[in-house]
Amino acid sequence: MNILVTGGAGYIGSHFVKAAIGAGHRPVVLDNLSTGHRWAVLAEDFYDADLADGAKLKDILSKERIEAVVHFAANAYVGESIENPTKYFNNNYVNTLKLLDAMLECGVRTLIFSSTCAVYGIPGSIPITEDEPKKPINPYGLTKHFIEETLKWYESAYGLNCIALRYFNAAGADPGLDTGEMHDPETHLIPLVLEAAAGRREFIEIFGADYDTPDGTCVRDYIHVSDLAVAHLLALDYLMTAGKSGTFNLGGNRGHSVREVIDVARSVTSSDIPVRQGQRRPGDPPVLVSDSTHARQTLGWEPGYEDISVIVGHAWQWMKKAGEMGL
Numbered sequence: 001m002n003i004l005v006t007g008g009a010g011y012i013g014s015h016f017v018k019a020a021i022g023a024g025h026r027p028v029v030l031d032n033l034s035t036g037h038r039w040a041v042l043a044e045d046f047y048d049a050d051l052a053d054g055a056k057l058k059d060i061l062s063k064e065r066i067e068a069v070v071h072f073a074a075n076a077y078v079g080e081s082i083e084n085p086t087k088y089f090n091n092n093y094v095n096t097l098k099l100l101d102a103m104l105e106c107g108v109r110t111l112i113f114s115s116t117c118a119v120y121g122i123p124g125s126i127p128i129t130e131d132e133p134k135k136p137i138n139p140y141g142l143t144k145h146f147i148e149e150t151l152k153w154y155e156s157a158y159g160l161n162c163i164a165l166r167y168f169n170a171a172g173a174d175p176g177l178d179t180g181e182m183h184d185p186e187t188h189l190i191p192l193v194l195e196a197a198a199g200r201r202e203f204i205e206i207f208g209a210d211y212d213t214p215d216g217t218c219v220r221d222y223i224h225v226s227d228l229a230v231a232h233l234l235a236l237d238y239l240m241t242a243g244k245s246g247t248f249n250l251g252g253n254r255g256h257s258v259r260e261v262i263d264v265a266r267s268v269t270s271s272d273i274p275v276r277q278g279q280r281r282p283g284d285p286p287v288l289v290s291d292s293t294h295a296r297q298t299l300g301w302e303p304g305y306e307d308i309s310v311i312v313g314h315a316w317q318w319m320k321k322a323g324e325m326g327l
């Protein structure tokens with residue numbers, strides 16, 4: 001299939017591109033390189049373009065004979081979304097509407113959308129199923145929730161079929177080390193811990209150690225980015241064959257505390273990682289763990305890299321390779 005991959009120069013998008021090529025598809029990447037990287041574009045076809053440019057979107061969709069869109073492009077910093085909500089409402093929501101309208105004008109009615117566990121806010125029950133009430137507590141999560149809701153209306157009114165995938169914490173790197181995570185600023189725990197292991201960061205700060213969790217630190221569900229990529233291919237197959245829209249959690253169904261991740265990183269890197277105890281951050285739920293049974297049963301998704309030390313190990317290998325390449 002000819003697949004338009006928005007945000008294909010970003011962390012998760014570049015892993016999807018690699019998986020899509022491996023599965024025999026032709027990904028066409030559209031990315032404005034605002035947080036992504038030219039080196040991360042693994043597709044032959046690349047447009048340095050912005051989602052805001054509706055005319056360009058239509059041009060690409062028709063010229064490249066696009067059959068499906070996988071939509072990763074977004075801003076994804078929770079803290080920034082609280083400080084600058086307009087950036088998030090415009091780029092994540094308004095620009096997604098431009099994409100949907102361009103798709104409809106060009107007769108493309110198949111979409112895989114990157115959603116997030118941030119749509120749940122502070123969940124009432126753990127593990128979190130797709131039925132958990134959606135109560136986002138920041139503009140980032142709200143934009144994703146708006147899009148999910150909008151998509152239901154686009155399906156009933158215009159026949160646009162969509163699968164929304166709610167990722168938990170994407171982590172790790174391509175086992176072949178063709179791509180990996182590189183955000184600036186970095187806000188994700190595993191690369192931050194590894195930066196401390198590499199001596200590029202003086203210490204890792206733990207935000208709160210007095211939560212009601214086994215060791216007092218927050219618990220999160222880490223899912224290997226290459227497993228996420230495969231889930232998108234399965235979702236695409238499902239949408240093309242069953243023709244049914246849907247929403248799926250994508251997580252590992254188990255949680256790891258901040259302290260546990262630091263200990264795993266110490267053992268993977270054989271480094272002493274200095275830690276500093278900080279205050280809780282407002283709005284951090286104590287525990288976020290998925291129930292991803294729906295994706296496993298309906299899409300046949302079976303994550304291949306569930307062990308947290310494998311996830312951290314791939315991220316570490318990637319960080320070392322990126323350093324050698326001067327990235």
Ligand SMILES: NC(=O)c1ccc[n+]([C@@H]2O[C@H](COP(=O)([O-])OP(=O)(O)OC[C@H]3O[C@@H](n4cnc5c(N)ncnc54)[C@H](O)[C@@H]3O)[C@@H](O)[C@H]2O)c1
Pocket residue numbers: 006007008009010011012013030031032033034035036037049050051052071072073074075076091095114115116117166167168169170171
């Ligand atoms: N990383 C995670 O753990 C996680 C968790 C849940 C959901 N998500 C979602 O997954 C998607 C990808 O996340 P990521 O971690 O790969 O982020 P990323 O920042 O690495 O990738 C996003 C890409 O989109 C591009 N982009 C942004 N706005 C654009 C625009 N207007 N036009 C064209 N390109 C644009 C950026 O340049 C970047 O390459 C996002 O939608 C994010 O909300 C990520």
